[in-house]
Amino acid sequence: MKFDAPVTLLFDNDGTLLSSMESVVRCWTRWAREFGIGDEEFAAVELHGRPARDIVADLVPAGRVPEALERIERLEVEDVPNGGVVPLPGTAELLASLPEGSWAVVTSATRELAEARLRAVGIEAPLVIAADDITRGKPDPEPYLRAAGKLGAEPGNCVVFEDAPAGLEAGRRAGMRTVGLATTHERGRLRADVVVENLGSVTTQVTDRGVTVVAED
Structure with missing residues (x-):
């Protein structure tokens, strides 16, 4: 076209x-474990193409969203030099x-x-x-x-x-x-x-x- x-x-x-994707899976898997997200619940969420704040809001109680959002941001930024x-x-x-x-x-x-x-x-x-x-x-x-x-x-x-x-x-x-x-x-x-x-x-x-x-x- x-x-x-x-x-x-x-x-x-x-x-x-x-x-x-290698970095994303590594970071979000660690994050899910830290916040007690079950494997089935985590697997059902679309990670790709959506803002992290929307994903986090789907998975943790509203009162924990700011903390959880800050944590995944840090994990992903700090993971960039690790490859992937x-x-x-x-x-x-x-x-x-x-x-x-x-x-x-x-x-x-x-x-x-x-x-x-x-x-x-x-x-x-x-x-x-x-x-x-x-x-x-x-x-x-x-x-x-x-x-x-x-x-x-x-x-x-x-x-x-x-x-x-x-x-x-x-x-x-x-x-x-x-x-x-x-x-x-x-x-x-x-x-x-x-x-x-x-x-x-x-x-x-x-x-x-x-x-x-x-x-x-």
Whole structure:
């Protein structure tokens, strides 16, 4: 599928630009044990593509949410140097092809955690919209609309790249076009304009008019 120029590219982080699943599983498993979350209860919760505060609120009593949220944040930030955060195929090549001001990272992680993971794989994003910047996380459209506003882009001219159903829903609700990446979920769960294996299936053409994106399924 071809998304004609000019388009602005909005990327989810974990599962889209990079994979932190090894670190995520390690940290959340430890956190669940510390807070007495049973294996079955923990296994039933969707960890990927949602803000940590929403996940924590599903699992612990309201009075313990601030403490539990602070704990998982510390565990994840401190775990980044331990490995398990790696770039996904095609990420470096695609980002290197984009002009400044044409893209942003839109993540459900906090800014501290998102930037730690981006640094770990050598990505310098021109703009990061993180959980700290919004009041309603994915699947609400607020994160993507905030990014478009910061870049001065019309929602209809934005293309969202996401691996999680909640993120793709956020992009659709924002009135944006969507590319699903089958990196963490089965293709059948990804409702998008086009679904690709990873960013290695995405190419760009940069002209005086702007950026054109081609995603091949």
